[in-house]
Amino acid sequence: MASTTKLDHKPSPKKPRDEAQSDGRGRAVPKVTQREVEDAVRTLIAWAGDDPDREALHGTPMRVAEAFSEYFRGYREDALAWLSDADIDMARGYDDMIMLRGVRLQSFCEHHMTPFEGKVHLAYLPDQKVVGLSRLARVVDTLAKRLQTQEALTEQITSTIEQGLAPRGVAILIEAQHQCMSLRGIKQCGVDAITHRFTGAFETDASLRDRFMKLATA
Numbered sequence: 263m264a265s266t267t268k269l270d271h272k273p274s275p276k277k278p279r280d281e282a283q284s285d286g287r288g289r290a291v292p293k294v295t296q297r298e299v300e301d302a303v304r305t306l307i308a309w310a311g312d313d314p315d316r317e318a319l320h321g322t323p324m325r326v327a328e329a330f331s332e333y334f335r336g337y338r339e340d341a342l343a344w345l346s347d348a349d350i351d352m353a354r355g356y357d358d359m360i361m362l363r364g365v366r367l368q369s370f371c372e373h374h375m376t377p378f379e380g381k382v383h384l385a386y387l388p389d390q391k392v393v394g395l396s397r398l399a400r401v402v403d404t405l406a407k408r409l410q411t412q413e414a415l416t417e418q419i420t421s422t423i424e425q426g427l428a429p430r431g432v433a434i435l436i437e438a439q440h441q442c443m444s445l446r447g448i449k450q451c452g453v454d455a456i457t458h459r460f461t462g463a464f465e466t467d468a469s470l471r472d473r474f475m476k477l478a479t480a
């Protein structure tokens with residue numbers, strides 16, 4: 263059995279599938295076998311009114327299990343680890359706002375397990391640490407690939423960047439459309455849910471915040 267070597271400095275954001283599962287907040291959850299997931303899908307098919315033994319549906323439970331494994335891979339990743347190689351030199355003297363506009367968001371509502379999709383605009387004002395731009399999009403994606411509310415996701419992205427980069431401030435704006443609103447219940451399509459969070463300089467400096475909002479909504 264391979265053991266972890268001390269030469270491997272950088273923690274990998276990926277956790278192996280068979281590691282004790284956690285709910286993304288560090289709490290252990292019972293392990294579920296592939297067979298149990300497929301049986302659950304068969305139950306849902308029968309409950310919906312179809313025959314899980316119908317030939318065309320034979321492979322469906324396995325495919326649904328695979329799809330769910332992809333939708334929720336965020337439980338097997340560590341969002342903070344994406345920022346672990348943040349660097350002091352990378353900024354090369356640049357000390358203004360660093361912003362990503364329009365990071366694609368695909369997540370799942372924790373109340374209905376239906377998708378919500380949209381865009382995340384995020385910025386930070388570096389202090390000592392700067393990180394590769396794609397790492398910030400990875401943070402968003404890892405946190406999004408869990409059962410979420412948009413509000414909680416906004417907060418978690420903010421606190422992960424604060425923890426990982428200790429910046430002078432963080433700004434997040436998320437606009438998303440929730441299928442639990444368009445497919446069911448009130449059946450409202452095309453409604454954007456908007457959440458935002460400002461910390462540090464973005465909270466105290468109105469002109470900085472305005473600059474972020476203008477760029478985010480341009």
Ligand SMILES: [Zn+2]
Pocket residue numbers: 371372373374375376440442443
């Ligand atoms: Zn919902």
